[in-house]
Amino acid sequence: MLELRGVRAGYGRIEVLHGIDLTVGEGEILTIVGANGAGKSTLLKAVSGVVRISGGSITYDGERIDPLGVENIVSRRLIQIPEGRRLFGPMSVEENLQLGGYSRRGSGSPVAERLERVFALFPRLKERLSQQAGTLSGGEQQMLAVGRALMAEPRLLLLDEPSMGLAPIVVQDIFTGLRRLNQEGLTMVLVEQDARIALSLAHRGLVMERGRIVLEDSAQALLDNPEVRAIYFGRRNAGYRRGMEKT
Amino acid sequence: MTFEQFLQYIFSGVTSGSVYALTAMGFTLVFNATQIINFSQGQLVMLGGMIAVGLYGAGAPLWGAFLGSVAIVVLVAVGFERIAIRPLLRKGILAQVIATVGASFVFETAAMLIWGRDAVTLPAFSGEEPLSVGGATVVPQTLWVVGLTIVIVVALQLFYRKSLFGKAVRACAVDATSARLQGISYSRVVIFSFALTGAISAAAGVMITPISFMGFHSGSLLGMKGFAAAMLGGLGNPVGAVLGGFILGIVEALGVGVVSAGYKDAIAFVILLLVLFVRPVGLLGAKMGNRG
Ligand SMILES: Nc1ncnc2c1ncn2[C@@H]1O[C@H](COP(=O)(O)OP(=O)(O)OP(=O)(O)O)[C@@H](O)[C@H]1O
Ligand SMILES: [Mg+2]
Numbered sequence: 310m311l312e313l314r315g316v317r318a319g320y321g322r323i324e325v326l327h328g329i330d331l332t333v334g335e336g337e338i339l340t341i342v343g344a345n346g347a348g349k350s351t352l353l354k355a356v357s358g359v360v361r362i363s364g365g366s367i368t369y370d371g372e373r374i375d376p377l378g379v380e381n382i383v384s385r386r387l388i389q390i391p392e393g394r395r396l397f398g399p400m401s402v403e404e405n406l407q408l409g410g411y412s413r414r415g416s417g418s419p420v421a422e423r424l425e426r427v428f429a430l431f432p433r434l435k436e437r438l439s440q441q442a443g444t445l446s447g448g449e450q451q452m453l454a455v456g457r458a459l460m461a462e463p464r465l466l467l468l469d470e471p472s473m474g475l476a477p478i479v480v481q482d483i484f485t486g487l488r489r490l491n492q493e494g495l496t497m498v499l500v501e502q503d504a505r506i507a508l509s510l511a512h513r514g515l516v517m518e519r520g521r522i523v524l525e526d527s528a529q530a531l532l533d534n535p536e537v538r539a540i541y542f543g544r545r546n547a548g549y550r551r552g553m554e555k556t
Numbered sequence: 557m558t559f560e561q562f563l564q565y566i567f568s569g570v571t572s573g574s575v576y577a578l579t580a581m582g583f584t585l586v587f588n589a590t591q592i593i594n595f596s597q598g599q600l601v602m603l604g605g606m607i608a609v610g611l612y613g614a615g616a617p618l619w620g621a622f623l624g625s626v627a628i629v630v631l632v633a634v635g636f637e638r639i640a641i642r643p644l645l646r647k648g649i650l651a652q653v654i655a656t657v658g659a660s661f662v663f664e665t666a667a668m669l670i671w672g673r674d675a676v677t678l679p680a681f682s683g684e685e686p687l688s689v690g691g692a693t694v695v696p697q698t699l700w701v702v703g704l705t706i707v708i709v710v711a712l713q714l715f716y717r718k719s720l721f722g723k724a725v726r727a728c729a730v731d732a733t734s735a736r737l738q739g740i741s742y743s744r745v746v747i748f749s750f751a752l753t754g755a756i757s758a759a760a761g762v763m764i765t766p767i768s769f770m771g772f773h774s775g776s777l778l779g780m781k782g783f784a785a786a787m788l789g790g791l792g793n794p795v796g797a798v799l800g801g802f803i804l805g806i807v808e809a810l811g812v813g814v815v816s817a818g819y820k821d822a823i824a825f826v827i828l829l830l831v832l833f834v835r836p837v838g839l840l841g842a843k844m845g846n847r848g
Contacts, residue, residue, distance in 0.1 A: 357737060359733060359736070359737070379736040379737065379739075380736060380739050380740070380741050383736075383737060383738065383739035384739055388737075389737050391733070391734060391737060395731050395733070395734035395737070396734075397726070397727045397730045397731065397734065397735075398730065399730060400723070400726060400727065400730065404723050407720060407723060408720075408723055408724060408727050408735070408738050408740070409738055411720065411724055411738045411739050411740055412738060412739025413739075414720060457738070461738070461739065
């Protein structure tokens with residue numbers, strides 16, 4: 310469904326991704342783990358068009374999307390939930406959800422129907438429709454971030470550290486929701502620093518280090534891999550213990 | 557000061573306050589879309605007035621001159637964005653702000669070359685016969701100015717709060733990248749904001765010309781007043797812009813009554829300094845968001 314070939318990208322003169330190859334199959338969850346600064350967010354931004362690539366190609370549903378602008382990529386129902394959620398804080402929960410459906414205004418299923426699907430997944434959002442998004446709890450904010458993305462009726466969902474800053478029990482709630490979405494057929498790319506929980510959800514996993522993919526395997530094999538366990542399990546930022554720093 | 561005099565000053569205050577409010581709104585719309593302070597904002601108001609006078613002089617009916625002026629200033633504002641703002645997008649905000657200063661000179665010089673150095677005026681929209689209200693007198697044009705300003709402000713509020721595109725514009729003001737990730741075209745929002753600013757500015761310029769004359773150099777003072785009003789209300793906050801405009805207009809008018817007409821234009825400057833020193837975020841706080 311998604312295919313990256315030799316993707317290079319960076320900021321200004323600094324290259325962050327040094328030739329990334331990966332594929333995502335229809336209906337699967339692919340997890341990408343890596344330490345701070347490995348380039349995980351840059352990779353997702355390259356796919357959604359926020360960061361321009363300087364080499365290689367990105368193909369989605371058989372179509373080159375790397376020359377397209379963000380809006381055109383989004384309109385192909387390839388939706389990203391950015392790092393830090395980036396909700397519209399001063400606007401209401403309802404308005405955030407409506408804006409999530411912006412790319413499918415006038416097409417797709419009726420907005421009311423889409424809202425009901427979001428509420429079925431995260432009933433808490435329904436109770437807080439008129440509350441300012443910025444005043445929600447962290448967990449509710451993440452639910453809203455997922456809900457806002459679902460309003461676009463995604464076919465491929467990119468999630469950048471949905472567990473960031475959340476208590477484990479809340480992360481469980483969110484991940485339960487994600488699992489349900491996947492069972493209904495939604496393809497996902499999930500970026501996380503903490504490999505354990507992310508891999509437990511995924512079919513396949515990649516390990517990224519300094520802009521390169523260094524390991525690729527089934528999620529179960531990675532979960533059993535002693536080196537992965539040592540570096541990416543448990544404590545956030547564990548990669549620093551091995552001296553991995555921001556490039 | 558008698559009550560009649562007081563009322564007279566208030567009437568005069570809300571009249572110029574309306575124009576300050578709309579000018580401040582222009583600052584706000586462009587600022588929210590681009591983070592740029594548009595130093596040619598006042599000149600857009602001036603162009604609105606001058607173009608209407610030109611069209612009227614060429615034989616257009618008053619309403620035709622009004623609408624024609626709005627249409628032309630919209631084109632000017634959009635062209636300005638295309639030519640001077642967008643190409644500088646990657647050069648940073650400072651370059652863009654400097655471009656707006658340059659544009660203010662271009663607009664002034666163009667106005668001077670086209671319409672000359674004399675201040676000009678338009679007939680009032682519906683006669684000059686003053687009405688008596690509570691012992692004070694009001695010219696009908698005042699009612700037009702205040703009435704149209706209220707209509708414009710209410711329409712804008714409805715647009716920003718109720719329509720999906722209005723919400724998209726607000727979302728861009730909060731977080732443009734996140735807005736783009738929802739499929740909102742940021743460049744369309746910017747163009748739209750400049751167009752809307754052009755329309756509002758032109759309307760303000762046309763409405764005030766029958767009351768206070770318009771000349772090629774009128775823009776800088778109007779711009780300064782509008783900027784003071786926007787800062788007073790909280791830059792980026794449309795409700796604040798309107799509030800700041802009316803407060804500035806009324807304080808100015810009362811200042812003329814209590815102190816002296818000579819200090820009228822200094823009042824906006826004093827208010828601007830006070831805001832910067834005492835409460836830089838303005839009365840209602842900066843960002844638009846849910847207040848938009
Ligand atoms: N906007 C930017 N401008 C310049 N450099 C950037 C920018 N964003 C990220 N970088 C750099 O690119 C590199 C990769 O950053 P990226 O955010 O992709 O890492 P990450 O793997 O997502 O890290 P984290 O786990 O901390 O989110 C880092 O060295 C970072 O400093
Ligand atoms: Mg990241």
